[in-house]
Structure formats: structure tokens, C-alpha cells
Amino acid sequence: MKRIKLETPINLEISIYPSFISFLFKVYGNRLLKIYGVGKNCKIIVEDENTIVYSEECENYVNEWLGLWFNPYDFLAKVKRSKRHIVERILEVYVGLKLMVSPWDRDFIFIATFLSRRANYHVSVIKWMHKILDLVNEDIELTPLHDLTESVGRSYQLKQLMEIIPDYLKLRKITYEDPWAERLNLMKLKYVGPKVTDAYLLFTGKGSIYTPSDVHYQRFTRYLGLIDKDKYVIPSKQHCILNNAYCLNCSLSNECLTGLSVRIYDVLSGWLQTVGYVHDKLYCSRNRCRECPLKNICVK
Numbered sequence: 001m002k003r004i005k006l007e008t009p010i011n012l013e014i015s016i017y018p019s020f021i022s023f024l025f026k027v028y029g030n031r032l033l034k035i036y037g038v039g040k041n042c043k044i045i046v047e048d049e050n051t052i053v054y055s056e057e058c059e060n061y062v063n064e065w066l067g068l069w070f071n072p073y074d075f076l077a078k079v080k081r082s083k084r085h086i087v088e089r090i091l092e093v094y095v096g097l098k099l100m101v102s103p104w105d106r107d108f109i110f111i112a113t114f115l116s117r118r119a120n121y122h123v124s125v126i127k128w129m130h131k132i133l134d135l136v137n138e139d140i141e142l143t144p145l146h147d148l149t150e151s152v153g154r155s156y157q158l159k160q161l162m163e164i165i166p167d168y169l170k171l172r173k174i175t176y177e178d179p180w181a182e183r184l185n186l187m188k189l190k191y192v193g194p195k196v197t198d199a200y201l202l203f204t205g206k207g208s209i210y211t212p213s214d215v216h217y218q219r220f221t222r223y224l225g226l227i228d229k230d231k232y233v234i235p236s237k238q239h240c241i242l243n244n245a246y247c248l249n250c251s252l253s254n255e256c257l258t259g260l261s262v263r264i265y266d267v268l269s270g271w272l273q274t275v276g277y278v279h280d281k282l283y284c285s286r287n288r289c290r291e292c293p294l295k296n297i298c299v300k
Contacts, residue, residue: 001053008071009049011096015067018277019100020112020121020203023129032065034058036133038104039065049096067098070208070271078266086224086297087268093293094275101205108133110168113199114192115157128152160191179206184245187237194235194258197245198270208270213257219284220276221257225299227264232257 012030016022026033032044042058044066054062063069072091079087102109111132115125131152152158167189176182179201186197194213201210211217213234221227235258243250253259261269283292292298 001055002059003047003051003053006050006052006068008073009096010046010052010066010068010098011049012046014094014096014278015098015100017122017281018274020109020116020199021065021100021102021105023112023126024102024105024108034065036105036130037102037108061102061104064101064103064205067100069101069205070099072268072271075267079268080264083226083264086226087265087272089294089297090224090272090275094278097271097275097278099202099208099271099274101203103205106200106204107172109204110172110200111161111165113196113203114161114164116199117157117191117196119155119157124153124155128155128158164190164192179210180244180246182206183210184241187240187245193237194240194245198258202270202274208267209262211258211261211269211273213261213273214277216280216285217261217273217276218257219280220272221261223284223298223300224294225297226272227257227260229255229260232260235259 012027012032016025016027016032024034024036026035030046032046034040034042039058039061042061043055044058044062045053047053052062052066058065076084076087076091108129112121112125112129115128119125135151171185171189174182174185183197183201186192186200187194196212198210198212201207202212218234233252233256235252235256239252239256240250243252247253247256247259247262250256250259253263261272265272279294282288283294289295289298289300
């Protein structure tokens, strides 16, 4: 076992909760066991908030799995000055939240993000993913998925997955130098829109700039004044494709939540969205304003 000290603390509970790699692990208190995918059976212990211990077979993966690859403090200078004080306060509260990603499990992460459309990730999607991974023996390319609705569930998300998985498998054989090009091609898949694509890119480690603008981030940005506009649009599949899925050159980048977030927060945008998911689940959506650690900067 190897023990290392961390530059910044880690809070395992709030880091794994929003991550689309959580279904690949079993959590036992402060212990992680990889139960599916690359590095299966790797063991990691968060000994305390600044110390982790892991087995040797985890050596090549632990930085990504535990989010040690990304320190948001390193990129604070990229935030527009007018918003920097807000991000500094968010960092104080959520310094332990890491972007837990896994580039080696991209097929499984694609399926999970696809199935999460209008479905509760923690209630339904994780259960579906475990059944699917057991069914296909962890190789979606070799095993047909024609019987998913019989053995996994009868939801429309599963039916649509079976319809588009052959096209995804063709697409994922392409090597991309630029993730924005991958973003464009992914959005050309039937039923796949900006939110699924950005979640996939974020949690496969393609970049912390990718920002799935879900309802949680919409509420988080509005309550904390992260976006100045009173009204904005949510990215649409059609418009993203017309603009080559590249936010910085998009004609709606100053009107779209994702485009605005990317412009203002740069590579901190995806991390902020992840914080927003956790914070909204814990406080905003539950009206726990009195207990909120960010109430002093809330503009609600």
C-alpha cells in the first residue's frame, strides 16, 4: 500500500456523489473499491482529508479517480474579476469537492450519462448500470444489448440506448485531438444533447471546461449571482450543431447558460457546475436557507 499527502483536502462523500463514475465503485465509509471497469478490485482509503492510501495496482489511476488532477485554486485567475470574490467563497466552502473522472471507462460513462436523461441517477441509473455491466460482462462491443428491456428495465431510456449504441461504438473509434470536435459528433447521435455530451466529456476527463447546464446549475447560478443576465437560454442540440458545438465561437454564447459560464469561468466552469449540483441537492432545492454556508453571498 502507498500513502500520499494531498495539497488540498478531499471530501470523499461530496466528491463521489455528483460524479458519473460513482457506479463503478463500492463505498465503505472512507474506503473505495473499484467493482467494474479498468482497475477492478483496486482499493483506496481516504485516511483523513489530507492523506490517502491505495494499493499498488491503483498507481496509474488514482489521480483521476480521486480528482487530484484538478486543483481549482490554480485557475482562479482565469475567472473574470467581477465574479472572483464569489468563486473564492465557494472554494472556501467546497475546497474538498474533487472532480472524480475516469478516461478508461468512457463507454460505461457514456451509457450512464445517456440513461440519466429525465431519470434519477442515484435511484434508477446506478441500478441499471450495475445490471447492464453484469449482463454484458463489461464489454458492450462484444455483447448485444437486445434484451436490456427484459433483464434491466422497460424505461424508454433503455430502449433508446439499444437503438443508438451501434452508432456510438462506431463514433468512439475515432481519435480526437480536440474534444470540441468530439462534442460535435456526439451531439449528432440520436437522442444525445448538450447536457449528456458535456457530462460525458467532463467525467471522462476531457476537460473541466465542459458544463452540463442542468436544473441544479440553473438554480445555483441564479441564487449566487454567478451569471448577471436575468434571462438566458439553455443550450439546444440544434443550435449547438449549427455552431459546431464550440461555445466560444457560438452566436448564442452571450445568451446561453453554458456559453456564459464558459466565458466567465473558463476551466472552472465544469467544477462550479459540479458544486452547483451538490449545493442545490443539499440546500437550495430543500429550502435549507438558514443552514446554507453560502447564504452571505446569496442574492435570492
